[in-house]
Amino acid sequence: MTSVLDLAPVVPVVVLEDAADAVPLALALVAGGLPAIEVTLRTPAALDSIRAIAAEVPDAVVGAGTLISPAGVADAVAAGARFLVSPGWTDTLLDAMKGSGVPFLPGVSTASEVVALLERGVTEMKFFPAEAAGGTAYLKSLGAPLPQARFCPTGGITLASAPSYLALPNVGCVGGTWMLPPAALATKDWGRVETLAREAAALRR
Numbered sequence: 001m002t003s004v005l006d007l008a009p010v011v012p013v014v015v016l017e018d019a020a021d022a023v024p025l026a027l028a029l030v031a032g033g034l035p036a037i038e039v040t041l042r043t044p045a046a047l048d049s050i051r052a053i054a055a056e057v058p059d060a061v062v063g064a065g066t067l068i069s070p071a072g073v074a075d076a077v078a079a080g081a082r083f084l085v086s087p088g089w090t091d092t093l094l095d096a097m098k099g100s101g102v103p104f105l106p107g108v109s110t111a112s113e114v115v116a117l118l119e120r121g122v123t124e125m126k127f128f129p130a131e132a133a134g135g136t137a138y139l140k141s142l143g144a145p146l147p148q149a150r151f152c153p154t155g156g157i158t159l160a161s162a163p164s165y166l167a168l169p170n171v172g173c174v175g176g177t178w179m180l181p182p183a184a185l186a187t188k189d190w191g192r193v194e195t196l197a198r199e200a201a202a203l204r205r
Contacts, residue, residue, distance in 0.1 A: 004083045005172025007036040010200040013175045014039050022049035026057040028190040032197025040065040047079045054080025070096035109133040114149050131156030136164045143170045166205045
């Protein structure tokens with residue numbers, strides 16, 4: 001599979017309360033040009049949502065986010081997740097993600113965490129929480145001493161701030177929720193989601 005960082009400029013970070021919304025939401029995101037979809041394992045509906053998208057939306061590349069345990073990794077892969085994302089990492093969690101057979105983005109927020117992952121042969125990472133951890137200035141500073149590392153910054157990024165992240169050579173894509181406004185999800189306004197996804201997909205790296 002193409003690197004997760006290269007599928008689209010933006011990876012929607014999806015929190016689903018009802019698995020029945022998974023397929024229409026994924027169809028709207030894919031139609032708008034955002035095929036990589038991270039479903040966070042923060043709700044009871046998450047695994048069923050991943051199963052539904054994997055089975056019914058062939059153009060979507062569905063992943064699982066907020067992974068914090070080997071059991072979560074196993075459940076996500078069994079449900080059909082094609083990539084894995086964690087907010088941080090430990091050796092135990094990293095071993096599970098490495099052994100999963102699918103691409104993964106372990107979360108980092110410090111230079112030491114990046115160096116430790118590079119030591120383990122991992123060059124693609126999630127930078128989280130992006131805005132709170134120093135934003136574009138921090139990522140730019142990491143670029144000179146650690147050019148091997150590439151990132152998907154996530155956390156507090158908006159349509160307005162995304163271009164400044166995507167302009168950095170060590171950023172492949174950003175994660176965000178702005179194309180998933182709560183009001184649109186509550187009213188199942190998938191047309192609105194598709195319009196916002198198209199706007200996000202038009203951002204240039």
